[in-house]
Amino acid sequence: MSLNVELNERPQPDELLVKIADYVAQTEITSVEAYNTARNCLMDTLGCGLLALRFPECTKHLGPTVPGTTVRHGARVPGTSHELDPVTAAFNIGCIIRWLDFNDTWLAAEWGHPSDNLGGILATADYLSRVAVAEGKAPLTMRDVLTAMIKAHEIQGVLALENSYNRVGLDHVLLVRVASTAVVTKMLGGTRDQIIDAVSQAWVDGCSLRTYRHAPNAGSRKSWAAGDATSRAVRLAMITMKGEMGLPSVLTAPKWGYYDVLFNGQPFKVNQDFSSYVMENVLFKISFPAEFHAQTAVECAVALHEKVKERLDEIERIEVTTHESAIRIISKSGDLANPADRDHCLQYMIAVPLIHGDLVAEHYEDEFHRGDGRIDVLRSKMEVIEDKRYSAEYLEADKRSIANSIQIFFNDGTCTEKVSVEYPIGHRRRREEGIPVLERKFKRNLQTRFPQGRCEQIFELCSDQAKLEATPVHEFMSLFVMN
Numbered sequence: 204m205s206l207n208v209e210l211n212e213r214p215q216p217d218e219l220l221v222k223i224a225d226y227v228a229q230t231e232i233t234s235v236e237a238y239n240t241a242r243n244c245l246m247d248t249l250g251c252g253l254l255a256l257r258f259p260e261c262t263k264h265l266g267p268t269v270p271g272t273t274v275r276h277g278a279r280v281p282g283t284s285h286e287l288d289p290v291t292a293a294f295n296i297g298c299i300i301r302w303l304d305f306n307d308t309w310l311a312a313e314w315g316h317p318s319d320n321l322g323g324i325l326a327t328a329d330y331l332s333r334v335a336v337a338e339g340k341a342p343l344t345m346r347d348v349l350t351a352m353i354k355a356h357e358i359q360g361v362l363a364l365e366n367s368y369n370r371v372g373l374d375h376v377l378l379v380r381v382a383s384t385a386v387v388t389k390m391l392g393g394t395r396d397q398i399i400d401a402v403s404q405a406w407v408d409g410c411s412l413r414t415y416r417h418a419p420n421a422g423s424r425k426s427w428a429a430g431d432a433t434s435r436a437v438r439l440a441m442i443t444m445k446g447e448m449g450l451p452s453v454l455t456a457p458k459w460g461y462y463d464v465l466f467n468g469q470p471f472k473v474n475q476d477f478s479s480y481v482m483e484n485v486l487f488k489i490s491f492p493a494e495f496h497a498q499t500a501v502e503c504a505v506a507l508h509e510k511v512k513e514r515l516d517e518i519e520r521i522e523v524t525t526h527e528s529a530i531r532i533i534s535k536s537g538d539l540a541n542p543a544d545r546d547h548c549l550q551y552m553i554a555v556p557l558i559h560g561d562l563v564a565e566h567y568e569d570e571f572h573r574g575d576g577r578i579d580v581l582r583s584k585m586e587v588i589e590d591k592r593y594s595a596e597y598l599e600a601d602k603r604s605i606a607n608s609i610q611i612f613f614n615d616g617t618c619t620e621k622v623s624v625e626y627p628i629g630h631r632r633r634r635e636e637g638i639p640v641l642e643r644k645f646k647r648n649l650q651t652r653f654p655q656g657r658c659e660q661i662f663e664l665c666s667d668q669a670k671l672e673a674t675p676v677h678e679f680m681s682l683f684v685m686n
Contacts, residue, residue: 205288216399216451219471220406223358224398224502226620227385232353232433239668241349241356244307246665247487247641248318249683251306252299253282254564257651261302262540264427265295276333278326280651289323289330293383293437297322297430303564304426304546307629308486308495309356310528310597310605313363315375317427317485320355323383325680327390332677335590343390345679346672351386355483358382360481361561365472373410373465376432381405383436391444400449404439406461407453418535421544484603487629489640491562496529497552499624500607502656504556506622507609510586511557515577517613521585523553525607526593534587542567553609554581596625605630642666657682 213459232238249622255261266285267274277286280295287295297319300306306318325348332342359382384405388398415424443449454461455470462470491501500523510546511518525534533549545551545567556562558577565571572578593606606625612618628637645665649658661682671679 209549209550214452215654216301216403217450217454219454220399220402220449220451222250222473222477223381223385226358227389227398228393228395230354230477230485232350232479234353234483237353238349239481240485240673241352241667242665243487243638243641244318244352244356244482244485245321245345245349246645247489248300248306248321249281250645251303252296253652253683254648255299255302256282258564259303260423261299261426264298264430267291276330276337277438278329278333279680279684281325281680282685284685287326290434290437290441290472292330293323294328294427294430294434295322295493296326297433298427299430301429302426303492304494305488305564308488309360309363309481309602310486310495311360311363312365312367312371312598313375313378314495314528314532315359315363315378316429317356317359317379317382317481318352319376319379320359320383320386320433320436321352322430323387323433323440324351324355324390325676327387327389327437327440328676329680331390332675336675336677339556340357342675342677344672344673345407345676347390347678349672351390353479354477355382355386355601356477356481356485357477358385360485361473361475361477362471362610365474368410369398369413371465371467372413374413374416374428376428377410378434379432380408380439381427384439387437388443390572391440393444397443399439399451400447401443402450403451403453404443404447405436407450408439409461410465415543416532416547418537418544421547423543425543425547484631484632486605486627487637487641488602489627489629489637489644491552491556492546492564492567493552493562494533494547495627496526496533496605497549497607498627498629499605500525500529500549500553500609501556501562502624502627503607503622504553505560505562506624507611507619508557508560510619511611513559514613515581516556517615518581518584519612519614521553521557521581521589522592522610522612522621523549523585524590524610524621525549525587525595526606527589528594528597529607530587530589536582539572541569545572548582549587550582550585553585554578555582557611593625603630652685 278292
């Protein structure tokens with residue numbers, strides 16, 4: 204045989220495709236903690252989406268792709284009157300969820316936001332439930348949604364534990380597409396083999412570059428990229444259910460597979476089984492709409508506000524001690540061109556609460572930044588230093604800390620104490636303290652969109668685990684429709 208002729212023998216599916224499909228198709232989730240955390244995650248994620256509807260730069264992306272298009276039994280977009288096909292609805296929901304960088308986070312070798320998958324999950328579940336009811340069949344329940352959330356979190360998070368896509372220039376929304384594709388295919392009635400086929404399509408799509416997350420190109424695409432990924436997942440799941448074939452060696456194929464083309468020829472490391480670990484340990488952004496590597500830094504800055512607010516002009520330097528990932532991802536100097544640039548700047552997210560005592564979404568807007576020249580002055584005085592212990596414990600499975608410290612030095616030789624926070628309020632280690640704050644955040648976000656009676660109705664339902672799980676999806680979604 205000529206050495207130039209490739210052997211065209213279709214292989215067995217790659218091991219990772221099978222492992223994902225077996226988990227989605229066959230594994231029963233039994234963790235009470237995972238379901239309870241998923242309920243809190245649902246509240247928080249939807250609340251983030253409702254809050255984003257206050258921002259025109261977000262809402263301009265919403266609605267049908269072709270204006271005026273209507274869809275019978277369409278999926279609803281919370282906080283709006285839109286009823287869309289599930290692919291477009293997934294983009295809409297994913298867009299509002301991610302817009303303010305305020306939903307949950309997973310930090311490992313790769314980071315990301317597992318609740319981004321809710322765009323595809325919720326759109327598909329609402330559509331399927333509305334069709335089922337119209338046909339006299341039983342709808343999906345919110346228990347089904349929570350189960351899909353747990354499994355999507357797990358797939359995205361476990362793949363991130365030891366595989367850094369960002370180090371080869373690839374964006375973490377790839378993992379949203381893979382996870383959403385797997386669970387949505389199952390929701391559509393897909394078999395184990397169909398899940399394998401659909402997930403292979405998700406991998407063969409390749410990956411977005413991280414260009415839009417980093418200087419000098421950081422911009423608003425990072426706020427809708429996850430919506431695009433979860434929407435694409437719904438599309439891939441649906442065409443698979445129509446009989447589209449898969450690509451069994453999409454990861455391992457020599458020369459043309461994902462590993463050789465995009466991962467420097469290295470296979471992914473997956474050294475633990477899929478279960479419910481990620482949902483149980485997920486990090487909530489409870490207090491601040493800030494990139495998660497900066498959450499504890501903002502807590503430190505808020506703690507120092509009262510001690511420095513009258514002495515801002517006397518500050519000589521600000522010493523920020525942090526971990527390697529924060530330095531690599533969000534430490535930056537120079538002009539900040541837009542809100543998306545600012546909410547990924549460690550120094551900006553410290554300066555604002557030092558001056559104002561808080562950090563809210565409006566603080567990233569152009570008008571606010573232009574109106575307060577003190578922010579850039581303080582940024583110029585910051586020295587960012589790595590603490591090797593912080594970097595190590597960021598990656599340790601039993602810690603997963605996200606530590607930051609701030610100390611401020613004045614021109615007269617005096618200084619503040621060094622304020623340190625190693626675990627943010629949204630960490631599993633601070634759940635008891637954090638959940639009441641999360642609930643207050645959800646109530647505030649509901650009030651930005653609905654009258655008081657509706658807010659109370661939604662909150663009461665979401666606070667009752669058993670009642671929520673038994674609620675048909677289409678009835679749940681109707682509570683979020685704007686008339």
